[in-house]
Amino acid sequence: MFFYYLKLGAVNLKRNPIITALMVITLAVGVAAAMTTLTILRGMSGDPIPHKSDRLFYVQIDSGPIGRESASGDPDPQLTYADTMNLWRAAKAPRQTPLMGTSGTISPERKDLAPFLTTGLAVGSDFFTMFDVPMLEGQAWTGAQDKAGADVVVITRALRNRMFGENQSAVGKRLTLSQRELTIVGVLDTWNPLPKFYRLVGSNRYGNHEDYFVPIEYAVRVESGIEGQVSCTSRPDPGFKGFLDSDCTWLQYWVELGRADDRQGYLDYLGAYVDEQKKLDRLPRPINNRVSDVMAWMERQGVIDNDTVVATWLAFAFLGVCLVNTVGLLLAKFSARPGEIGVRRALGASRSEIFSQFLTEAGVIGLVGAGLGIALTIAALAYVRQYAQDIALLTEMDLVMLFATIAISLTAALGAGLLPTWRACQVLPAAQLKSQ
Amino acid sequence: MIRMNKLSKVYRTHMIETHALRGIEIDVQPGEFVAVTGPSGSGKTTFLNIAGLLEEHTGGDYFLDGVNVTGLNDNQRSRLRNEKLGFIFQGFNLIPDLNLFDNVDVPLRYRGFNAAERRRRIEEALAQVGLSARIKHYPSELSGGQQQRVAIARALAGSPKVLLADEPTGNLDTQMARGVMELLEEINARGTTILMVTHDPELAARAARNVHIVDGLVTDFVRREAASLVAVA
Secondary structure, three states: OHHHHHHHHHHHHOOOHHHHHHHHHHHHHHHHHHHHHHHHHHHHHOOOOOOOOOOEEEEEOOOOOOOOOOOOOOOOOOEEHHHHHHHHHHOOOOEEEEEEEEEEEEOOOOOOOOOEEEEEEEEOOHHHHHOOOOEEEEOOOOHHHHHHOOOEEEEEHHHHHHHHOOOOOOOOOEEEEOOEEEEEEEEEOOOOOOOOHHHOOOOOOOOOOOOEEEEHHHHHHOOOEEOOOOEOOOOOOOHHHHHHHOOOEEEEEEEEOOOHHHHHHHHHHHHHHHHHHHHOOOOOOOOOOEEEEHHHHHHHOOOOOHHHHHHHHHHHHHHHHHHHHHHHHHHHHHHOOHHHHHHHHHOOOOHHHHHHHHHHHHHHHHHHHHHHHHHHHHHHHHHHHHHOHHHHHHHOOOHHHHHHHHHHHHHHHHHHHHHHHHHHHOOOHHHHHHHO | OEEEEEEEEEEEOOOOEEEEEEEEEEEEOOOOEEEEEOOOOOOHHHHHHHHOOOOOOOEEEEEEOOEEOOOOOHHHHHHHHHHHEEEEOOOOOOOOOOOHHHHHHHHHHHHOOOHHHHHHHHHHHHHHOOOHHHOOOOHHHOOHHHHHHHHHHHHHHOOOOEEEEEOOOOOOOHHHHHHHHHHHHHHHHOOOEEEEEOOOHHHHHHOOEEEEEEOOEEEEEEEOOOOOEEEOO
16 A cells, blocks of 8 residues: 555646645755755764774873863873883883874975975874774885884875876885975875864864875974974974974874773873873873873864854754644645545545555655655755865765655654644545535 | 334533434345435434444344444454445545545455455446446546445445445436436345335335334334335234
8 A cells, every 4th residue: 555655646736736835845945955054064063983982082191280181181282302202212002103293395206296285294103993994905104114214205196196197006106395305105095084183282173184195203204394383382493303393282192992991000000101201300290191092082182163053053943933834834735635535535545545545645755855855955065065164075976865865754754744744644535525 | 023122322522412313223124225214414424323233323233144342343344344245335435536446445455355256246336337448447547326336236246135225316317317216126135134214205105114214212113005105013
């Protein structure tokens, strides 16, 4: 009977075409508003690396001077060079990586390409394994190259295509970066996690993914330019060495632990480290270390924009208003058919069969509304993409959101159809048949 | 086929009780053609609605093909209505958005027949009323007489034991009415019991038996001869 009801639902779309069109449009607009904001919210709040987000930890040490603590009591989001390197060299976690934003000018060998400025990351070799960075060809540099600060680089597929052309191997070739020649050891496959959880400080969280990756020791050795946030509580001594020795915080640090439960052990280690540093007249504040897993770090960094949360609530409230209107329109549509209901009842339809038929009809309206809603959502996301570049990458509607749109539209239509359908079931057939 | 014992129907509001039927006793045998007559407001339609399980009676018993329908729930009544009864209405009551095939298909869907069986029955029923060629037409494309024939086909498609007709020729001109009446007689001749409400004494006279309802009470007559009716106890 379900397919019979579906067929009837499709046939009855043509009945009262104006009311039907109004219902579909009302539903579609409400669904599109809700799904547009939800798509963006999902992009912001989703777990970007679900299978290991509870084992990847962002490390903070409260390294500033006494008397200049933040109002929230939180430690600085970044580390000093000294602490970063101490932790990294100690290598107490199964995997760990410092992380520093950098930039440089690439001079292509091709004569038709002008030199261009681009951004990159200086990291440890564990970075690629820790964050499941997919390799298209080649591999990350070795631990030895890490320590030596070797002249090696991993580039993205996009940069490879730009420099050497698509489907051209780049591994082993040379890349001139800020007038220094580096050997390309690996090429990343497309990798644009959203939000850019591995670098939430001092960078666009929803885009501008880096083009190249170099060993951090290399970046320090060549005094590479820093891209990102630098925070100092006192003026550093002159020169790059002075900067490295200063209390400025500008590096980020991640560790991957074997199990989520190992977090406390690592915190204990950090506590011991701070105690050691205090003996060297460093880190004067009371111990206030933080080890946050991916989701906790994203929450701490306010990745989910409050405006988006409010907008999503408002959009769903708007969908509610649309549903109330749809209820009214469905009541009008169904109340015009007591004669048909009477006939069907006389011919053997039970109340439950009438209920199923009319609810299915509401579902068909929901499906059509979903179709239009998807089109409107895609259009709205395109509009957002055009006018809000910083969240442009969050405006892609994937399959999950596509099916969610259909499900929400269908659920909304069925919900809106309950009252009108119940009313349709109350029609007394005898009264209607005589009046026809 | 239809047996009612002291059947009554009372409509109650906050202030008023209206006795539409008062202790009706009637026994319609299989294959009978019974005309139900009476003045407006006498209770004919209420009687037909109760006979058709569209309304519940408030007193007495009603047996349809041996089944006591008193106390049956909506699903059971609907099932019984679908299997045992066919309806023909004065206003035809076809569904305007469905073509003839789909209109006749309605009761068969609720019966749960498979597609092949439904098609066979629909084609047979429409052939019986002479509308095979119009199977894809919509009701609005037919005359009143043709629409009533479709309604008859719809009623017949499920092979009901009883056909309930409420003023089946009330909206038709004389010629069309005659055609419909002849069709009903032919159906009755094949063994289907017919209970027909009518205002028209001429049509009533063509039935084998007349039931006259006045103020919710029944006077039951059996036609003994062509021109005379004899009251029965």
